[in-house]
Amino acid sequence: VNSAVFSPDGKKIITASRDNTAKIWDVASGKLLTDLEGHSDVVNSAAFSPDGEKVVTTSDDNTAKIWNAVSGELLASLSGHSDQVNSAIFSPDGNKIVTASQDYTAKRWDAASGQLLADLRLHRDEVESAVFSPDGKKIVTSAGSQAKVWDAASGQLLTDLDGHSSWVKSAVFSPDGKKIITTSNDLSAKLWDTEIGKLLADLRGHDDWVTSAFFSHDGQKIATASNDNTAKIWDVASGKLLTDLEGHSDIVNSAVFSPDGKKIITASRDN
Numbered sequence: 001v002n003s004a005v006f007s008p009d010g011k012k013i014i015t016a017s018r019d020n021t022a023k024i025w026d027v028a029s030g031k032l033l034t035d036l037e038g039h040s041d042v043v044n045s046a047a048f049s050p051d052g053e054k055v056v057t058t059s060d061d062n063t064a065k066i067w068n069a070v071s072g073e074l075l076a077s078l079s080g081h082s083d084q085v086n087s088a089i090f091s092p093d094g095n096k097i098v099t100a101s102q103d104y105t106a107k108r109w110d111a112a113s114g115q116l117l118a119d120l121r122l123h124r125d126e127v128e129s130a131v132f133s134p135d136g137k138k139i140v141t142s143a144g145s146q147a148k149v150w151d152a153a154s155g156q157l158l159t160d161l162d163g164h165s166s167w168v169k170s171a172v173f174s175p176d177g178k179k180i181i182t183t184s185n186d187l188s189a190k191l192w193d194t195e196i197g198k199l200l201a202d203l204r205g206h207d208d209w210v211t212s213a214f215f216s217h218d219g220q221k222i223a224t225a226s227n228d229n230t231a232k233i234w235d236v237a238s239g240k241l242l243t244d245l246e247g248h249s250d251i252v253n254s255a256v257f258s259p260d261g262k263k264i265i266t267a268s269r270d271n
Contacts, residue, residue, distance in 0.1 A: 201239025
């Protein structure tokens, strides 16, 4: 099972698996509600639309698919990538989808018809991730040692976030959309100004790859997770290290804030 996420109302979970399927489950009972069968290869990711009525899945079969989250009916197949699709996510209004692929591109699609709207095609490496800004007007992609910011409507490249010396693992917007945090195999996370691509802070202190980073809901702190078995909390305004979260005995894959920002949950390969 490659991924698992809650629906927006918290009542369902969707899982994506190497058995070529995604499944929707009832949270209260653990009961299987819907089987999403139609991919011909490994399903890499699955995500709900903001209203919880649709699901998008991605696969090694070079497609993404849109499904009805209640009936499991296949609504559209997004065919246009020439290699495996790593991730897909809905825009905040649920009307668009962006996919990231091993074919060096990200693509923006109409979520109702499945029509291809824009091709984000200037990367020279596999695109690991692509996400919308909170207002849906921009997209940030990560590939190779770069991240790029695009205009979501036109597909025009707006800004290059160029400063990492090794593979960029993730890139996400701050809650207000004005900043982006990137993580990399170069042992750093970097904080950028979204509009002009200016480097605001270099978050250095990890001793191994930094695999993920997330903003707190108020946008004032960042949590990073690393292969050095730790997570760290940073101050966004100053870039200063605030807290070391030490206690895991293996790689920390993710660190995420609670909605009120008072707690953090970490996940590790130490089980």
